[in-house]
Amino acid sequence: PAKYTPKDFIFGKVIGEGSFGTVYLAKDIHTGKEHAIKVCDKRHIIKEKKTEYVTREKEVLNMLAGAKHSFVRLYCTFQDIDRLYFVLSYAKNGELLPYINKVGSFDIECTKFYSAEILRGLEYLHGLGIIHRDLKPENILLDEKMHVLITDFGCTKILKEPEVPLNENETHVRERKNSFVGTAQYLSPEILTDRNASRSSDLWAFGCIIYQMVAGLPPFRARNDYMIFQKIQKLDYEVPDGFSEMAKSLVEQLLVLDPTQRLGAQDEHGAGYPSIRAHPFFEGVDFETLHEQTPPPIY
Ligand SMILES: NC(=O)Nc1ccc2c(c1)=C(Cc1cc(-c3cccc(C(=O)NCCN4CCCCC4)c3)c[nH]1)C(=O)N=2
Numbered sequence: 001p002a003k004y005t006p007k008d009f010i011f012g013k014v015i016g017e018g019s020f021g022t023v024y025l026a027k028d029i030h031t032g033k034e035h036a037i038k039v040c041d042k043r044h045i046i047k048e049k050k051t052e053y054v055t056r057e058k059e060v061l062n063m064l065a066g067a068k069h070s071f072v073r074l075y076c077t078f079q080d081i082d083r084l085y086f087v088l089s090y091a092k093n094g095e096l097l098p099y100i101n102k103v104g105s106f107d108i109e110c111t112k113f114y115s116a117e118i119l120r121g122l123e124y125l126h127g128l129g130i131i132h133r134d135l136k137p138e139n140i141l142l143d144e145k146m147h148v149l150i151t152d153f154g155c156t157k158i159l160k161e162p163e164v165p166l167n168e169n170e171t172h173v174r175e176r177k178n179s180f181v182g183t184a185q186y187l188s189p190e191i192l193t194d195r196n197a198s199r200s201s202d203l204w205a206f207g208c209i210i211y212q213m214v215a216g217l218p219p220f221r222a223r224n225d226y227m228i229f230q231k232i233q234k235l236d237y238e239v240p241d242g243f244s245e246m247a248k249s250l251v252e253q254l255l256v257l258d259p260t261q262r263l264g265a266q267d268e269h270g271a272g273y274p275s276i277r278a279h280p281f282f283e284g285v286d287f288e289t290l291h292e293q294t295p296p297p298i299y
Pocket residue numbers: 015016017018019023036038072088089090091092093094095098099102141151152153
């Protein structure tokens with residue numbers, strides 16, 4: 001149909017709860033194809049003053065239309081009187097998090113492969129000047145072949161022309177002070193203190209995810225968000241016995257309080273992260289053919 005409506009789909013189970021909507025498994029009645037449809041309630045979005053986040057998610061998903069890997073695709077959008085509908089890729093194997101929880105921790109081959117796939121996605125995203133700002137295992141999905149699809153672009157920041165140079169490496173459009181984004185465990189110290197995210201903020205979250213794949217839990221944990229923030233700002237985390245030395249070295253170079261000193265922060269923008277790819281942890285990883293490779297089994 002020229003313009004889809006909800007009647008073109010058979011809606012199934014809830015497969016996700018985003019901050020601004022519910023994600024359903026749905027089947028296109030014309031093609032039989034399965035999709036994930038994110039349904040956002042218009043009144044809720046207006047009441048929560050989140051219209052700019054929903055608009056930005058659509059803008060970013062359209063910017064990612066050319067990506068051949070690493071991201072959920074946006075097939076189409078439509079609306080009815082009460083709701084907005086985003087028809088997205090269905091990642092048959094769901095979120096990365098339940099896999100980490102199921103096996104307790106990934107072996108080094110799995111950690112290398114999935115870290116490399118996430119890094120490929122970050123290189124593409126940052127190359128477009130897009131910062132995810134809410135990278136976490138729940139937003140790393142796994143398709144039918146167990147390859148990574150990054151999702152949830154509601155918290156992204158699109159770097160515009162330099163307005164206020166924050167440091168010699170990054171410029172930011174100053175965030176409105178009250179616009180707090182992200183999930184506590186993966187928030188970088190600079191977002192907690194001056195609210196300004198940079199590409200390096202996603203590198204911090206990347207370090208947290210690598211730690212979690214190896215240790216089974218995120219590095220900064222506490223009873224409540226305030227105590228988590230305290231630990232982040234004091235870089236208060238422990239590396240458990242048996243944690244791979246190579247993985248520890250990489251995590252330690254990403255979980256650095258100064259965003260300009262994180263591994264990759266000095267790499268030339270738009271040219272990927274050669275200094276992260278060159279870390280000994282990724283020895284033997286062929287980044288250019290990742291998507292043709294068969295992912296290692298998670299057990
Ligand atoms: N915030 C967002 O944007 N959220 C989105 C966006 C797009 C999207 C999205 C979320 C998806 C989430 C999703 C969730 C699931 C899912 C939900 C419940 C169960 C399962 C499932 O059983 N998967 C099989 C693998 N399990 C995994 C854990 C160990 C046992 C085996 C998958 C599949 N896909 C999706 O497929 N596409």
